[in-house]
Amino acid sequence: MARIIVVTSGKGGVGKTTTSAAISMGLAKKGHKTVVIDFDVGLRNLDLIMGCERRVVYDIINVINGEATLNQALIKDKNCNLLSILPASQTRNKDALTLEGVEKILEELSKDFKYIVCDSPAGIETGAHLAMYFADDAFVVTNPEVSSVRDSDRMLGLLSSKSRRAERGEEPIKEYLLLSRYSPTRVKSGEMLSLDDVQDILSLHLLGVIPESKSVLTSSNAGTPVILDEKSDAGQAYSDIVARYLGETRPHRFIDEKSGFFRKLFGGK
Amino acid sequence: MSLLDYFRSSKASSASLAKERLQILVAYERSSDSQPAYLPELQKELLAVIQRYVNINKDAMTINLEQTDNQETLELNIVLPDAHRV
Numbered sequence: 212m213a214r215i216i217v218v219t220s221g222k223g224g225v226g227k228t229t230t231s232a233a234i235s236m237g238l239a240k241k242g243h244k245t246v247v248i249d250f251d252v253g254l255r256n257l258d259l260i261m262g263c264e265r266r267v268v269y270d271i272i273n274v275i276n277g278e279a280t281l282n283q284a285l286i287k288d289k290n291c292n293l294l295s296i297l298p299a300s301q302t303r304n305k306d307a308l309t310l311e312g313v314e315k316i317l318e319e320l321s322k323d324f325k326y327i328v329c330d331s332p333a334g335i336e337t338g339a340h341l342a343m344y345f346a347d348d349a350f351v352v353t354n355p356e357v358s359s360v361r362d363s364d365r366m367l368g369l370l371s372s373k374s375r376r377a378e379r380g381e382e383p384i385k386e387y388l389l390l391s392r393y394s395p396t397r398v399k400s401g402e403m404l405s406l407d408d409v410q411d412i413l414s415l416h417l418l419g420v421i422p423e424s425k426s427v428l429t430s431s432n433a434g435t436p437v438i439l440d441e442k443s444d445a446g447q448a449y450s451d452i453v454a455r456y457l458g459e460t461r462p463h464r465f466i467d468e469k470s471g472f473f474r475k476l477f478g479g480k
Numbered sequence: 481m482s483l484l485d486y487f488r489s490s491k492a493s494s495a496s497l498a499k500e501r502l503q504i505l506v507a508y509e510r511s512s513d514s515q516p517a518y519l520p521e522l523q524k525e526l527l528a529v530i531q532r533y534v535n536i537n538k539d540a541m542t543i544n545l546e547q548t549d550n551q552e553t554l555e556l557n558i559v560l561p562d563a564h565r566v
C-alpha cells in the first residue's frame with residue numbers, strides 16, 4: 212500500500228510546489244518508488260520545477276476523462292528513475308477534476324508506488340480539497356508571516372473534518388509543519404515570527420525549517436528540484452526533512468543565525 | 481529563552497505584535513468553526529424577539545454552545561439595562 216502525502220497550505224506562493232518537487236525527489240533518491248501529482252489544474256507549474264515541461268503529452272484530466280491511460284500520462288523523471296510525475300492540465304474547467312476520478316487514479320497508483328505526493332493548489336476549492344481528501348499525511352507548508360499562519364490553521368481544520376479519514380472516522384491524517392522561507396536574522400531582529408511563535412499557535416510536529424534561500428530560484432530556473440543541490444542550505448533542509456519523515460533522527464538546523472559563541476551567549480544584535 | 485531574550489522581546493517587536501493578533505484571531509476562528517452554522521442566525525432572531533420587550537443592544541447578548549463529553553448546552557447570556565433592576 213502506498214502512503215499518500217498532501218503538500219498543502221491554504222495560502223499561495225508559500226513553497227508548496229518547491230516542497231513537492233524536493234521531497235518527492237528526496238524519497239525517490241532514498242530508494243522509494245514515488246509519484247508526484249500536480250493538482251493545480253489551470254495553473255500547472257510542477258512540470259517546470261521538475262524540468263519535464265517539454266515532455267508533457269497527457270495530463271491528469273485526460274486520464275480522468277479516459278483519453279489516455281495512466282501509464283501514457285506519467286512522466287519518468289530524468290534524474291531518478293524511481294520518480295514519476297503526473298502533470299495537471301491547463302484546462303480552465305476546474306470541474307474536470309472529480310472525486311471519483313481522483314480516487315481511481317490514486318487506487319491505481321497505490322499498486323505501483325510507495326509514496327504518492329500531492330501538490331495542492333492554493334485556496335480551499337475543488338483542487339485543494341481533492342488533493343488532501345485521500346491523504347494519509349499532510350505536509351503543511353507555512354511561512355513565518357501572519358496570513359500564512361492563519362491560512363495553515365484553517366487548513367488544519369479542514370484536514371481534520373473534510374478528509375476521507377475524518378468522514379470514515381479513521382485515524383486522522385498525520386500533520387507535519389514545514390516552516391519555509393525562514394530568515395533567522397530577521398527573526399532575531401524581531402521583524403519576523405519565530406519558529407516558537409508559529410508553534411505556539413499551530414503546535415504541529417515539526418519536520419523541518421527551510422531557510423529563505425537564493426538556491427531555490429537558481430534551481431527552479433534550471434528545472435531541477437533544489438534537493439539535488441546538495442551544497443545549498445535549502446537543499447540540505449529538504450534532505451533532513453525527508454530523512455526525518457522516514458524515521459531518522461536529525462538535529463534541526465537553520466533555526467538560529469550562524470553566530471559565534473559570544474553573540475549567542477549575550478544575545479547581541 | 482534566555483533572560484536577555486526576555487528583555488528584548490518586551491520591546492514589543494513587530495513580530496510579537498503579529499503573534500498577539502494571530503493568537504486572538506485563530507482562537508476566534510477555531511471556536512466559530514466548531515459551532516453549528518445556524519448559530520449566528522439564531523442569535524439574530526433571539527435578539528429581535530428580546531428587543532420587542534426589553535431595550536437591549538447587540539453587545540448585551542452572548543450565545544455559546546458548550547460541548548462536554550455527554551451533552552451539549554446552549555448558553556444564552558443577556559445583560560439587562562439598569563432601568564430593569566428592582
Ligand SMILES: Nc1ncnc2c1ncn2[C@@H]1O[C@H](COP(=O)(O)OP(=O)(O)O)[C@@H](O)[C@H]1O
Nearest residue numbers: 223224225226227228229392422423424427428
Ligand atoms: N525557501 C525558499 N527561499 C526562497 N524562495 C523560495 C523558497 N521557497 C519558495 N520560494 C519561492 O517562492 C515562490 C513560490 O513558491 P512555490 O513553491 O511555487 O509556492 P506555491 O506552490 O505554494 O504557490 C517561488 O518563486 C519560489 O521560487
Ligand SMILES: [Mg+2]
Nearest residue numbers: 227228251256
Ligand atoms: Mg504551487
